[in-house]
Amino acid sequence: MLAVTGLHKSYGDVVAVDGLNLSVRAGSMYGIVGPNGAGKTTTLSIITGLLRADAGHVYVNGVDAGKHPRDAKRAVGVLPDHLRTFDRLTGAQLLYYAGTLRGLDPATTRQRSADLAAAFGIEDAMGRLVADYSAGMTKKVSLAAAMIHSPRLLVLDEPFEGVDPVSAATVTGILKRYVDAGGTVLLSSHGMDLVQRICDSVAVIVGGVVLDSGPVDQVRGEKTLEERFIELAGGRKAVEGLEWLHSFSD
């Protein structure tokens, strides 16, 4: 469903992505994990066409996204990082905008909006401005907007950040059913337990490259995914120099 080859991206002197390769099969729930600043958001932004790579290729469902960006984007639903969204719209208006942008007719858009709002449990908030939503509610309406055109691939940057455990279970259920029906999810997360539980495959990105990838059980081996992740990320750092914090100033 997705192939990424030789991806490079620098911001001035900072190398964010350094020759990254990724292969995601159709029907997979694929997790991307990595320490802060590893290049996850940069990679996902390039895959979804929000950012241009310095070098490398992205193929979505066999389509070269660099050469045919419109065709590639049609197949993808995107949840960007930092919840960049049009928050002066109501939830209903945001979903209507997302559906119309994706070429759905008004009746279909309204029907799907109602279905998604019910599935995510945000029906009562549909008439309110997204700017007034809580972080978790904003995440849910943004997820709904990413799904409204029933894309083949969902690229979700931190979909569970700020989402309460009950809502996370709801979101997980929706994503699992989507994957069971043949959809593909690529998500980034700092929740190792969650990735180990819901993803079938994982890539560990450190310093802009994939250090390990494959089926979750293969990548983690005898360890938990968290232990394996910490090992790949260079181990726990011993904290020194904060002794002053323990000599309370009052």
Ligand SMILES: Nc1ncnc2c1ncn2[C@@H]1O[C@H](COP(=O)(O)OP(=O)(O)OP(=O)(O)O)[C@@H](O)[C@H]1O
């Ligand atoms: N717009 C930008 N301008 C300059 N540097 C950037 C920009 N965006 C990202 N970077 C740098 O690129 C590197 C990778 O950042 P990126 O946001 O892709 O990491 P990440 O893995 O998503 O991190 P996190 O887990 O903290 O969200 C970091 O060193 C970051 O400071």
